[in-house]
Amino acid sequence: MPRYPETRWAWVEVDQAALRRNVRAFKQLLRPRQKMCCVVKADAYGHGAAACAQVMVRAGADMFAVATVEEGVHLRQAGITLPILVLSEPPVTAINALLQFQLMPSVYTVEFALALGESAVAHGMVAKYHMAIETGMNRIGVRSTDVVEFRRSIDFHRGLVCDGVFTHFATADDPDGWDFQLQVKRFEEAVAAMRDAGFDCGTVHCNNTPATVLSPATGCDMVRVGIGLYGLQACERTRARMTLEPVMSVRARITRTIRPAMGEGVGYGFTYRVPRAAVQICTIPVGYADGLSRTLSNRMEVLLRGMRLPQVGNICMDQCMFALTQTSRHPVPEAEDGEVVTIIGRDGDAEITLDEMAKLRGTINYEVACGFGMRLEKVYV
Numbered sequence: 001m002p003r004y005p006e007t008r009w010a011w012v013e014v015d016q017a018a019l020r021r022n023v024r025a026f027k028q029l030l031r032p033r034q035k036m037c038c039v040v041k042a043d044a045y046g047h048g049a050a051a052c053a054q055v056m057v058r059a060g061a062d063m064f065a066v067a068t069v070e071e072g073v074h075l076r077q078a079g080i081t082l083p084i085l086v087l088s089e090p091p092v093t094a095i096n097a098l099l100q101f102q103l104m105p106s107v108y109t110v111e112f113a114l115a116l117g118e119s120a121v122a123h124g125m126v127a128k129y130h131m132a133i134e135t136g137m138n139r140i141g142v143r144s145t146d147v148v149e150f151r152r153s154i155d156f157h158r159g160l161v162c163d164g165v166f167t168h169f170a171t172a173d174d175p176d177g178w179d180f181q182l183q184v185k186r187f188e189e190a191v192a193a194m195r196d197a198g199f200d201c202g203t204v205h206c207n208n209t210p211a212t213v214l215s216p217a218t219g220c221d222m223v224r225v226g227i228g229l230y231g232l233q234a235c236e237r238t239r240a241r242m243t244l245e246p247v248m249s250v251r252a253r254i255t256r257t258i259r260p261a262m263g264e265g266v267g268y269g270f271t272y273r274v275p276r277a278a279v280q281i282c283t284i285p286v287g288y289a290d291g292l293s294r295t296l297s298n299r300m301e302v303l304l305r306g307m308r309l310p311q312v313g314n315i316c317m318d319q320c321m322f323a324l325t326q327t328s329r330h331p332v333p334e335a336e337d338g339e340v341v342t343i344i345g346r347d348g349d350a351e352i353t354l355d356e357m358a359k360l361r362g363t364i365n366y367e368v369a370c371g372f373g374m375r376l377e378k379v380y381v
């Protein structure tokens with residue numbers, strides 16, 4: 001019997017067993033002693049970072065990566081004791097929080113690094129950091145040709161220890177391509193140059209989900225896996241290589257039904273009008289503020305009793321409507337208040353995936369998952 005949140009008839013259902021199996025499936029891809037950093041940024045891609053991290057710890061995670069200091073603090077407060085890496089360089093005003101909660105920042109400016117070192121010494125501590133290396137994505141990091149100079153400008157500091165160095169791939173979905181190969185080459189050369197100059201690189205890491213699946217040879221000492229853990233494919237090419245189980249479902253219960261007369265409108269702007277008698281309009285309490293993009297209005301479907309039914313009218317901020325139409329050929333029992341509707345996930349033989357919704361929206365599964373995580377309560381099954 002599934003649990004429902006007490007205060008709202010809409011929720012994200014998180015399948016912990018699927019999450020555990022996905023983590024283990026990725027661990028199987030690793031070489032002996034290669035470590036796994038589980039990426040739980042954006043509240044674990046909308047799945048709830050604290051609860052997911054507990055599952056990941058038990059399934060063999062070695063480290064966590066988050067996007068913000070706040071996300072790292074949240075994991076510490078949830079009792080996570082494994083190392084936590086913040087995947088960008090925060091403002092210097094975040095340094096006290098980094099030290100207090102033992103979060104490792106990514107570092108790529110001398111000013112930040114030295115400020116971190118100074119604060120660490122003032123607190124009688126040594127701050128671990130990971131150095132981000134720019135190899136071609138042009139997002140963050142020390143340029144791959146400047147790494148030795150960078151290390152020389154900061155490594156004298158007794159308050160700093162380099163715990164790792166990393167880069168991030170822009171085109172890991174195409175590991176045979178020139179762009180990917182060039183990033184690999186620049187990264188390898190940067191690491192070699194630092195080692196030749198006598199600098200310890202700590203844990204060397206670069207592979208995200210698609211690179212972990214498609215390019216295990218570039219895996220270095222650790223991989224940073226995100227989307228795959230949640231059972232989502234990073235790209236079409238990984239689909240053929242690895243089966244994963246979706247972790248997130250999105251469900252709601254019908255809060256109200258009505259049979260308007262033919263010709264009546266539904267929702268703001270009446271973008272849908274009831275085309276005939278015998279249409280039942282059902283309301284569910286999920287809207288665009290819950291991640292159900294308004295651009296899907298009148299274009300998406302929901303599942304009820306294993307049937308695909310059209311969403312109708314403009315999606316509102318907190319609610320939307322769908323239609324159940326009776327025909328003489330297909331008479332179906334009326335929908336009732338409290339019946340469970342599936343927005344994402346499986347219902348009987350029918351299934352609506354995050355990929356299907358992403359395609360409709362013209363975006364990627366990552367964004368759709370994050371969106372549903374923002375306000376909906378999570379139920380862990």
Ligand SMILES: *Cc1c(COP(=O)(O)O)cnc(C)c1O
Binds near residue numbers: 168227
């Ligand atoms: C988000 C992110 C990852 C994880 O990427 P996935 O494609 O979800 O596996 C890894 N490394 C960095 C730096 C990231 O920003």
